[in-house]
Amino acid sequence: MVLALSPLAAAAQDTGLKSLETSDAGRDWMAVGRLDIDGTGFCTGALITPTLVLTAAHCLFDKVTRQRIDPGRIEFLAGWRRGRALAYRSVRQAVVHPAYRYDDKASTDRVRHDVALIELFQPIRHTSVMPFETGRRPARGEDVGVVSYAKDRSEAPSLQEVCSVMARQRGVLVMSCDVDFGSSGAPVFSFSGDRPRIVSVVSAKAELEGRSVSLGTSLEESLELLQAELLAGRGFGTSPDQGGEGVTGGAARNQIGAKFVRP
Template sequence: MISLPRLCAALIVTFAFVQPSHAITGSRSAPSVGVAQSIVTVVAAGGGVCTGTMIAPNIILTAAHCIAPGTANRVIDYSTKPPQLIAPQQVAVHPRYNAQSIAAHRATADVALLRLSAPMPGKSAALLGVPRIPFTPVSRFTVVGIGSTVAGSDSGVGTARAAPLAVTGQPGTLQVRLVDPQTQNKAAGMGACTGDSGAPAFEDQDGRSVIVGVVSWSTGANNSAGCGGLTGVTPLTLYNDWIVKTARSWGAAIP
């Protein structure tokens, strides 16, 4: 996640031999079983980790800034003992993604896909959607990630935790800023943290939880460095067609 401390390379080795624990700073809520089964840990660019979501049995949605050159990314399979690192067969970054923009917290097409050679054991796909527009002050998303539970620490990285967050600012089809409704960015609250880049933002639509965005960045309270302030989400409004077409070109059916 841009502007947050990256996890060191040694942490990747640790992940290969431990079971996951809970994440999302400020949150003590686990997601539903169905949502939890769609969340995966992606070993990311620069020696860190990101969150990914299964949108088909062998297709993972994550953030473009998590993708390393070539096939350097790995996905952790916790179904084995010890866990194994799986290399993706194909990687696709949205052609309009701009790394300089994401580094400056500006809107860009921060979405990417990974194709595995086989379905992930014990995982199931989440439903893909687009956010309902226009947004209102009562709009709510639920972010689910495997990142740190404590800002500036690798504590709790591994298994998904959920954070119900509210839309703030002037949201649009390029970027949405979310905030803990209890703290309103004035004090540390719930939000994405290190390791939550690429995490899905879910919206409840007609009684179903559907992915409507991915986490791109976060801040501390009052827009400081860290976690627990704002959570920046790239909505899928403009990118859903690309996701579906790319996945289908790989032979995956996206509902």
């Protein structure tokens, strides 16, 4: 399986995106929110406990300096719709996968470890914002869905309810889901239970045989590790020594033949 870069592929196909702009349409998805980063950009995140937001690790790095972003510059807007959120929360600290390295080189290692947890200063306890549970890694061929904000839908998220896992390679999920810039960190859901469960987060987009695909990581081991890192006090807070820890310019070999674009 060979993947190739195609930044415009997501706009070239009918992906069945459903806008969640209205309260009725978005009622089950209010725990998905927009992560605003210092007013200069945004990612997507999802609440998995009243105080923890799951997202992609690369969302927490500055594209220019390649240093970690001060969590004090990040705000989580739960259920953001047309200028209003159900809850606004500032960030106490964040932790990225210990093996994650932020650089501009395409690699499966980067996607495999591109996951982070954000701890909020105050829990979100709102009857309409129910944290999602997480689930096992989906099987090849299994139907999944994505709820995401993106550059052309920044004021309300959209749901792609039916896409599928096309392949699982070295801990990286290759999915047929539609993503674009701003979709980074968006939750990937399994619908096999009574309520959707998060089984991955969006890391990148690529092209496979002329078709847009999205790339994400499995969560089981990574999420357990991230929670342990937080408990051990290894998160970075609003005024840490930013240093350069966890940032490297070293290139890793791309094991699935892809040049990835972080959405």
